[in-house]
Amino acid sequence: MPEAENVQTSSASPVLDYNSIKEMHPDDIVLYQVGDFFEIYGEDAKQAASLLDMNLTTRNIPGAGRVEMCGLPSHNLEMYVEKLRDKYDVTIAEASDFRGERHIYTLRSVDHEAAIDVQETEFGADGSNVFHDPAADVTQPTVQERLEHYRPVVMAAVSEDTAYRNACGHSDWENAEIECNAAVRRAILGSKDMELIRLFSDMPEFRSRLHREVFERTYERLHDLLRPLSQDDIDDALRAWNGNIGSKHAVVRYMQQHGREKETAAWLAHEYGGKEGNNLFIVRAGSPETAELTWSKVQRRIAQLIREDQFLTEQEKDVLEHNPDYRLLDRLRADCEYFLGAGNRAEKHLWAGSVYAQIVKMRELYDALPQKPEWLTKEAIDDYADRMAPQYQVVVYHHFENGFDEKLDYQTLEEAEKAAQGYVDGTMESDGFAYDGAAIYDLRENRYLSIFGNYPDEKAQAQVEGREPPTVLEQEATVSIVHDSLAPPYKSGDTVYLDGKPFEITEVGLFDVHLRDPSQAYPIFRVESKERLPALLRRDERNAHLFTPEAPAREQPQPVTKPAAFYPAEK
Numbered sequence: 001m002p003e004a005e006n007v008q009t010s011s012a013s014p015v016l017d018y019n020s021i022k023e024m025h026p027d028d029i030v031l032y033q034v035g036d037f038f039e040i041y042g043e044d045a046k047q048a049a050s051l052l053d054m055n056l057t058t059r060n061i062p063g064a065g066r067v068e069m070c071g072l073p074s075h076n077l078e079m080y081v082e083k084l085r086d087k088y089d090v091t092i093a094e095a096s097d098f099r100g101e102r103h104i105y106t107l108r109s110v111d112h113e114a115a116i117d118v119q120e121t122e123f124g125a126d127g128s129n130v131f132h133d134p135a136a137d138v139t140q141p142t143v144q145e146r147l148e149h150y151r152p153v154v155m156a157a158v159s160e161d162t163a164y165r166n167a168c169g170h171s172d173w174e175n176a177e178i179e180c181n182a183a184v185r186r187a188i189l190g191s192k193d194m195e196l197i198r199l200f201s202d203m204p205e206f207r208s209r210l211h212r213e214v215f216e217r218t219y220e221r222l223h224d225l226l227r228p229l230s231q232d233d234i235d236d237a238l239r240a241w242n243g244n245i246g247s248k249h250a251v252v253r254y255m256q257q258h259g260r261e262k263e264t265a266a267w268l269a270h271e272y273g274g275k276e277g278n279n280l281f282i283v284r285a286g287s288p289e290t291a292e293l294t295w296s297k298v299q300r301r302i303a304q305l306i307r308e309d310q311f312l313t314e315q316e317k318d319v320l321e322h323n324p325d326y327r328l329l330d331r332l333r334a335d336c337e338y339f340l341g342a343g344n345r346a347e348k349h350l351w352a353g354s355v356y357a358q359i360v361k362m363r364e365l366y367d368a369l370p371q372k373p374e375w376l377t378k379e380a381i382d383d384y385a386d387r388m389a390p391q392y393q394v395v396v397y398h399h400f401e402n403g404f405d406e407k408l409d410y411q412t413l414e415e416a417e418k419a420a421q422g423y424v425d426g427t428m429e430s431d432g433f434a435y436d437g438a439a440i441y442d443l444r445e446n447r448y449l450s451i452f453g454n455y456p457d458e459k460a461q462a463q464v465e466g467r468e469p470p471t472v473l474e475q476e477a478t479v480s481i482v483h484d485s486l487a488p489p490y491k492s493g494d495t496v497y498l499d500g501k502p503f504e505i506t507e508v509g510l511f512d513v514h515l516r517d518p519s520q521a522y523p524i525f526r527v528e529s530k531e532r533l534p535a536l537l538r539r540d541e542r543n544a545h546l547f548t549p550e551a552p553a554r555e556q557p558q559p560v561t562k563p564a565a566f567y568p569a570e571k
Contacts, residue, residue, distance in 0.1 A: 019106060021093050026104060028091040029084050037071040038092070044318050045070045052083055075163060085109050092142040094189065103189060113204050142206050145215065150196055152288055155214050157187035159222065162527070168219055169226025169289075175532075176223070180215040224311075229282060229291045235310070237282040240303055246375025249327070250334040252306060259303045263342030265295035268302070270341060296324060326373065329365040332358060334377055336384045345411040355411075359385045390442050392416035396423045396435040397455050405492075407507075409443070416440045417450065424453040430527075433510060439464075487514075488530065489546040497540040498526070 012267040017031045018041050029048055031038040040048045047069045047466055059065045070078045073279045077092075084090050089112055094103040141149075161183035167176040188200045194214050201204045220345055242249045247522060250271060258264045269275055280298055282291040293301075298534050305311040328351075335350050335358065343349040352358040362381050366372070390409035407423065410416040417429060417440060426434030437455030439448050453459070462469035466515075490496060494505045496515070503515035517524045528536065537543040 017102075020093065021057070021102075024088075025091040025106065028130065031072065031077075031081075031092045032317060033093060033095040033102075034071075035095075036074050038074060039069050039071045041067050041069045045484065047088070050291075051087060052080060056465065066564070075182060076178070078185055081107060099307055105189070105197060109329055110223050113202075123374070129187055129564050136515065141202070144200060146206060147209060150199070151210065151213060152219075152281060153196075154184060154187050154210065155218055156212055157190065159182045159187065159218055164218075165222060165226055168222035169228070173219070176219055177215055184211055184214055226289065230288050230327045231552040232293055234282055234301070235305065238305065239311060239313070246330060246333075246373050247271055248316065249300065249330045250337075250375075252312065253327075253331045254334045254338065255299075255303055255306055258338070258342075259299075259306070261342070265299045267338060269295045270335065310458055325365050325369060329362060329369070329373070329419065331375065332365070333363045333384075336362075336388060340387055347411065353383075355388045355390070359388070389443075392443060393441045393443055394420045394423065394447075395441055396420075396436045397457070407438075413449070415442070420450070420452045429509060430513060431509065488534075496537055496546070497542045498528075498536055500540070510522055 012285075018030060018039075021032070022030050022044070023517065027043050031040060033039075034086070043281070045056060045068050046423050048054070052070075054070050055190060056068050056070055059069050060066050063290070065082065081090050085107055087109060089106060091104060091106045094249070118282075132492060136304055153473075158180065161179075164176070164179045164183040167179035185200075188196055192199075195348035200210065241251065251268065251439065254267060254271075257263070258267070269278070269280075270438050274280070277404075280293045280295065283294065291564075334350055339349055340345070340356075347354050350358045352361050359381065363378075366376065366378065366381060390411050392410045392413055392415070394407045394410065395404060396407055407428075410417065410419060420438035420440055422428040423435045423438045426432045435453070437451065439455050439460050440452045441447070442449050448457075448463040450525040451460060451464050459469040488508065490508070492505050492508055494503050495506060497503070501519070504518055505513060506516050506525070512529055515526045515528065517526065534547075537546060
């Protein structure tokens with residue numbers, strides 16, 4: 001029969017309650033819970049103190065006077081109880097619940113249990129070996145069967161026990177085992193299952209095996225789950241990166257070139273998919289433990305892993321080493337990201353030397369790859385082309401040289417301002433030609449930003465000064481422009497053919513014509529004089545459309561009317 005009971009108690013005096021329990025268990029050491037301690041009073045206290053090598057103290061109890069006592073901390077109860085059981089039966093009175101009841105149960109001494117085992121072996125636990133009861137022929141569950149039935153229930157409760165979880169995550173093996181034993185006891189008493197309590201109290205083999213098996217089957221799992229993150233855990237998370245092998249290859253390429261630069265931390269945050277201001281949190285699946293790393297720390301650790309050849313797996317290395325086109329495309333993509341970020345739109349950071357050549361090469365490589373990478377699409381390349389396109393255009397003016405004329409586009413405002421001033425100062429043209437004025441136009445915002453020298457465009461002046469531009473009627477002026485039949489048959493932007501190759505006309509000056517070979521990855525320019533160029537053009541029949549039969553008589557120039565200003569944004 002289970003030696004466990006619920007007893008209604010009074011809070012008037014612990015000693016009085018203790019004495020009433022002692023009367024029911026006169027030969028046992030009685031442990032009476034008060035808060036976080038189990039207290040022992042009177043003669044029991046003297047016997048326990050002697051056996052446990054503890055110091056006795058006294059406590060003043062109203063109505064009972066000063067009483068000798070000693071106290072056992074509840075978190076080490078299991079250890080003390082096992083020591084007391086070497087000599088005494090132990091009765092434990094746990095703290096009252098919300099109904100005012102204490103849960104009381106008895107654990108027999110080691111010798112007492114052994115004597116009971118001998119008696120049960122000889123006569124049977126119920127005397128059935130002496131007085132045969134046919135009903136006793138029913139086969140009783142074995143210890144193993146009882147363990148299989150109750151162990152999952154106890155393990156589930158123990159796995160949620162706070163003290164045991166803390167010990168598994170932050171203490172050594174021995175302390176964790178002690179806490180596991182205490183957690184098992186708490187789980188069994190908390191179950192209110194009288195059969196389980198009886199088995200745990202009266203069957204030593206069941207109790208010892210339950211302790212051992214619950215600990216063996218929960219400790220490793222809880223330890224791995226709850227222990228603090230190690231450097232190996234952090235390195236594994238960094239090696240996993242964001243799950244994109246292409247992004248990981250980009251990190252390796254980028255770090256090889258910019259690993260020591262301060263801006264690399266921001267690039268890594270962006271490449272991972274986050275923001276530099278948001279730290280990287282490393283977690284272990286199912287674990288509450290986390291590690292927080294700034295992107296500067298991430299940068300330093302990844303650099304070290306790459307130096308030690310521990311960042312890429314062998315399979316990832318094979319992909320990177322055996323496909324040069326894949327590797328180059330990865331490098332070009334990383335360059336684009338750097339150009340748009342920490343590179344401050346400087347084309348010197350691009351592998352191809354210019355935005356145009358970079359995008360052309362990326363499209364060429366992407367189209368040639370038999371298996372397209374997951375980390376790049378045609379749409380992404382188009383997006384790079386749009387985002388990397390120059391933002392600032394320089395427009396120049398001269399009162400007799402073509403009026404208003406668009407010049408080159410520039411990535412940064414600083415470059416555009418330097419060029420605009422150079423056109424006015426005469427340092428941009430090879431012949432030293434100086435324009436009357438120049439302006440900088442923002443191609444994204446569609447407005448003028450600044451003017452240099454004499455630039456007679458009312459709309460540009462209004463935008464720079466921050467006022468409303470004049471209406472079309474206000475700014476329209478009659479300007480006499482002479483259509484000269486002797487003007488060259490070509491203009492900036494035309495494609496012509498020289499020496500069997502196409503060239504794009506980039507600039508028509510007073511004396512020279514500037515041409516660019518578009519087939520070259522790096523810009524290659526050619527300059528021909530206006531006098532010599534027509535003869536060269538006539539050598540290729542593909543230029544025939546540029547030359548029309550001369551008119552028998554030259555007409556007199558006729559004046560026409562057009563707006564005084566030309567606005568690039570309105571083309």
